[in-house]
Amino acid sequence: TITFVGDIMLARRPGEYLAMGEDPFAGVADVLTRSDLTVGNLECVVSTVGEPVPKWFNFRCHPRVVPVLARYFDAVSVANNHSGDYGKEAFAEQLRLLREGGVAYFGGGMNFAEAHRPLILEQGGLKIALLGYNNVELRSYEAGPDTPGLAWLEPDQLAADVRAAKEQADIVVVYPHWGYDYMFWHAEDQAELARIAIDNGADLVVGNHPHVTQPVEIYKDRLIAYSLGNFVFDDFLDVGPDLAEPARTSWVLTVTVGRDGIRHWETRVARTDDRGFPQWIEGAASPCSDGAPEDGYLCYP
Template identity: 35%
Template sequence: MKKYYLGIGLLIILVVGVLLRGYYNNEIVLCAVGDILLDRGVRKEMKGDYDHPYKKVKNILNEADITIGNLECPITYGGTPALKRPIIIFKADPENSEAVKEAGFDILNLANNHTMDYGTEGIVNTINTLKKTNINFIGAGSNYEDARKPLYAQAKNCKIGFLGYSVFPPEGYITFSDRPDVAKIDIKSLKDEIKSAKSKCDFLVISIHWGKEYGFYRSDMQKKLAYAIIDSGGDLIIGHHPHVLQGIEGYKDGIIFYSLGNFVFDRQIQNGTDETIIVNFKLKNKRLDRIEIIPAKIRNCQPERVYGEEAHYILDRLKMYSDGMNIKIDIRESKGYIKF
């Protein structure tokens, strides 16, 4: 009789193990980070070691099924500098592309106010270099329509769509609809573009460059635009440009991260520019199931995960920025968690 019950017990354990393995194998992890600058102080800090910025976080980035970030500069040797202050004209050596790929990045958003810093040649070189390295991109293309095309990625049983937009036009550059450019927000077509993209995928992510630099709280414009995106079918909004963390909001069935702050960046004077987060969005049954927030500090142009008091300080501030925005962040073991 004991052998009988022992056999039944082992069978139950085996069945539960198989079910749990199926559950977790079916989970999809989408990892997102903020602004990546590969020039100015970061270039000096690298000293030709293009892998330098990612050495302390690449293990986290590579664990995800898909990892996305915002590239805050063109990747090019050539091009004509934009007509603006030289101190805010950026470009990265093409050798960076291999290091970005090895760090774990699968998708880069190019829709921002620095991608056109070296004009048409700069953006074309960026696109070609990323293609050679097998890094996908959103928010830029050979003309107006091409720049607005969604990207689709199949992860296990889920088809995830990505769109990239910038509220700000490229500085010091004249835009022509038939030439290479980034995807700027066009209110007249935005809702239709999102509805169309969502009809072709299970889960839709919008990466958007917006907000006030160094402002910790969303603006009315960000809120209004975010709601319009979610109302039109967007599931997740990932914001960047403010260079500091902003709040998180739950709106209807969507989630809005107003700003992920800097990620790979040089030293800035303003408070909060060295505080960042790595966010793991965990999808189950084609829906967002839970979110894991990993706090980090940028030191010597390297993001590095932090623990204890440093982690709690960043996460507590993130909770403060998110106050009243229909979201609950639990802090445990130096991480933040959001459950749906």
């Protein structure tokens, strides 16, 4: 089994509580530790260096988060619109700290080739390839031929990367950071990119960034989860009352895989508490599981 979660932001309020010794994942540890592999999107740059890039929000988290991540996650994506918030030196330091701390990463590297190289994880005799991408501001965060950065989401490059990964692995997962903040329905370009990934061999597409959940769709018998929402975050402090509750809610997606692809999937509902830490919602029915989709969609926000 592989469990995927939404955006993990360990700066600001969540980081303050973590610094006091509190575990941000304790409330959902049962599912995270039970899965064979657990994957999330690290929505802050782990670093002590650099200056903030001019933009609305900058998220930098302390290196103390690395052992906490290592306790629960096998891999994290560094392809998002905050991994470059403190410049190239900070991004490079993050890669080093994650590597030294035993947290595998994907979607970024010390150059373009590394950023687009799949992370291959082996479990139960299967090889699972993870590809991470971002297409949300700023393009300057992208890796260059000889400079560190993230993988930018471009259709032709996505297709080529997926085809190459399929030659190396049994299962290919594409993990894009895309879409628009607080939109409950995915944009057309998200659907187009997801279809490109699947048309070229991806078995699963798991999206993040909108800060709310978005629909789950079946396309060519493959699963597309457009947005899992906020997993660890405190942006309910930044939005109005109409968005505060949706910003607290996320889906945790668990899939069972085999050589023939995704065999089973289900989601659970988590809600962030006032620390920005996820907790299971007692009695909440799974919003989405495998079965006959209606109009191609299995569930809606």
